[in-house]
Amino acid sequence: MADDAVAEQERMRSFQTAAMSHLDDVYTLARYLMRNTHDAEDAVQECYLRALRHFDSYRGPAMKPWLLAILRNVCNAEFARRRKEEVTDYAQDESLAEEMPMWQEPQASAEKMMVRLQDTATIKRLVAQLPEPFREAIVLREMNNLSYQEIAQAAGVPVGTVMSRLARARAMLRAAWNGAENATVRAGQTVASGTAS
Amino acid sequence: MKCDESEVMLHALIDGELDAGHARDVEAHVASCSGCGEKLAAFRTMHDIMSAAPLKETAPAHLRDRIEGLMAAAPTSRVVSMRQFMRPTRRSFLGGFALGSALSAAVAASLVFTVFRADQEQTIAEEVVSAHIRSLQAGHLMDVETSDQHTVKPWFNGRVDVAPPVVDLTAEGFTLLGGRLDYVDGEPVAAIVYQRRKHVINLFVAQHLGARHAHAIADSIQGYNVRHWSQDGLDLWAVSDIVGDELDEFVQKITSALRQSSRAS
Numbered sequence: 001m002a003d004d005a006v007a008e009q010e011r012m013r014s015f016q017t018a019a020m021s022h023l024d025d026v027y028t029l030a031r032y033l034m035r036n037t038h039d040a041e042d043a044v045q046e047c048y049l050r051a052l053r054h055f056d057s058y059r060g061p062a063m064k065p066w067l068l069a070i071l072r073n074v075c076n077a078e079f080a081r082r083r084k085e086e087v088t089d090y091a092q093d094e095s096l097a098e099e100m101p102m103w104q105e106p107q108a109s110a111e112k113m114m115v116r117l118q119d120t121a122t123i124k125r126l127v128a129q130l131p132e133p134f135r136e137a138i139v140l141r142e143m144n145n146l147s148y149q150e151i152a153q154a155a156g157v158p159v160g161t162v163m164s165r166l167a168r169a170r171a172m173l174r175a176a177w178n179g180a181e182n183a184t185v186r187a188g189q190t191v192a193s194g195t196a197s
Numbered sequence: 198m199k200c201d202e203s204e205v206m207l208h209a210l211i212d213g214e215l216d217a218g219h220a221r222d223v224e225a226h227v228a229s230c231s232g233c234g235e236k237l238a239a240f241r242t243m244h245d246i247m248s249a250a251p252l253k254e255t256a257p258a259h260l261r262d263r264i265e266g267l268m269a270a271a272p273t274s275r276v277v278s279m280r281q282f283m284r285p286t287r288r289s290f291l292g293g294f295a296l297g298s299a300l301s302a303a304v305a306a307s308l309v310f311t312v313f314r315a316d317q318e319q320t321i322a323e324e325v326v327s328a329h330i331r332s333l334q335a336g337h338l339m340d341v342e343t344s345d346q347h348t349v350k351p352w353f354n355g356r357v358d359v360a361p362p363v364v365d366l367t368a369e370g371f372t373l374l375g376g377r378l379d380y381v382d383g384e385p386v387a388a389i390v391y392q393r394r395k396h397v398i399n400l401f402v403a404q405h406l407g408a409r410h411a412h413a414i415a416d417s418i419q420g421y422n423v424r425h426w427s428q429d430g431l432d433l434w435a436v437s438d439i440v441g442d443e444l445d446e447f448v449q450k451i452t453s454a455l456r457q458s459s460r461a462s
Contacts, residue, residue, distance in 0.1 A: 027256035120250045
């Protein structure tokens with residue numbers, strides 16, 4: 001009996017250590033899903049509470065997608081609750097969203113893309129402006145570094161859906177990226193004479 | 198391959214999710230289609246920039262403290278099932294196609310192979326670990342028990358369709374115990390058994406056992422460390438309960454021994 005309790009505690013401790021090692025990943029996804037730090041922190045806390053409650057059903061090896069799936073459920077539950085209460089203030093951070101036309105796919109004539117933009121803050125902003133579920137897909141891939149199968153697991157969708165979402169997400173991001181670059185180029189050209197293509 | 202198919206698949210190529218055959222198909226299409234070629238180049242650059250940029254957030258210290266506090270206070274009780282978070286089954290993967298994503302039927306059909314490959318890789322990893330655990334039960338470890346590599350190697354003749362590499366690594370701290378015929382994914386595979394201190398390492402070798410990986414892929418299943426890599430047209434899986442670093446060392450020794458023997462022949 002005592003041995004069981006000790007073993008159980010040991011298991012709990014190693015579970016906790018493993019879960020804590022993914023805190024930055026969980027927080028990163030929470031930031032992109034909730035769009036502000038305060039809500040993100042609440043979601044992360046709730047995620048870890050649930051993970052603790054259910055740690056017994058956790059079977060390795062993929063702890064990261066498991067935690068991210070819990071976080072996603074926490075966030076979605078929160079959004080559902082807010083929709084019910086018709087509170088929409090979580091959109092406050094979206095003031096930036098209309099800054100550039102990013103919902104349209106790149107035009108055939110504009111296929112040639114010069115990706116030179118390397119500013120981290122701008123990349124984060126462009127990703128934050130993507131609509132769901134494409135934002136989630138790109139964050140899970142590029143920031144949480146999950147494989148397709150793990151993304152499927154975390155998001156609860158088939159791998160085929162992950163692939164089409166990623167393709168869409170990157171196409172949108174690319175269009176927005178081009179827009180941001182052109183804006184930068186135009187700003188630079190107010191002095192030099194135009195050679196825009 | 199058509200452009201609409203390539204449009205989805207080139208992302209899988211960038212993300213390293215395609216097996217060699219599909220990767221070749223996409224590359225062949227992209228080489229002959231300037232539109233898709235430009236897309237691949239652009240998306241790859243975008244992916245590279247994103248990979249290099251410090252996009253991951255760091256959880257603030259006060260949040261970390263708060264959660265560590267929660268964990269310290271948590272009771273160690275057993276409750277409820279959250280199976281729905283576990284690995285989706287193959288049925289659920291394939292079922293999803295019927296629901297219709299933005300993909301055409303043709304694209305979806307080709308994706309099934311990709312999906313199947315990834316899923317199969319996981320299945321094989323689990324089977325390899327099961328085979329390892331099975332081998333640890335009394336009397337199951339070896340069919341041919343000898344530390345002589347020249348006895349183990351010929352024993353496999355006619356039993357499996359590969360000539361598995363049997364190298365003696367005793368000097369490096371990995372003792373050769375013997376060999377065994379095992380079955381993974383319904384196929385006979387050679388299992389070569391090594392020992393490190395009290396720990397058993399099973400090296401499974403077959404012609405095709407999962408996707409091809411030039412460099413060892415690390416995984417951990419049910420507490421066992423797993424390494425999978427491909428070399429000289431063979432798929433090799435090393436499984437053991439020794440720590441990851443030591444298993445990496447083992448993989449590296451086998452890899453270089455194999456390289457030497459293929460250079461000699």
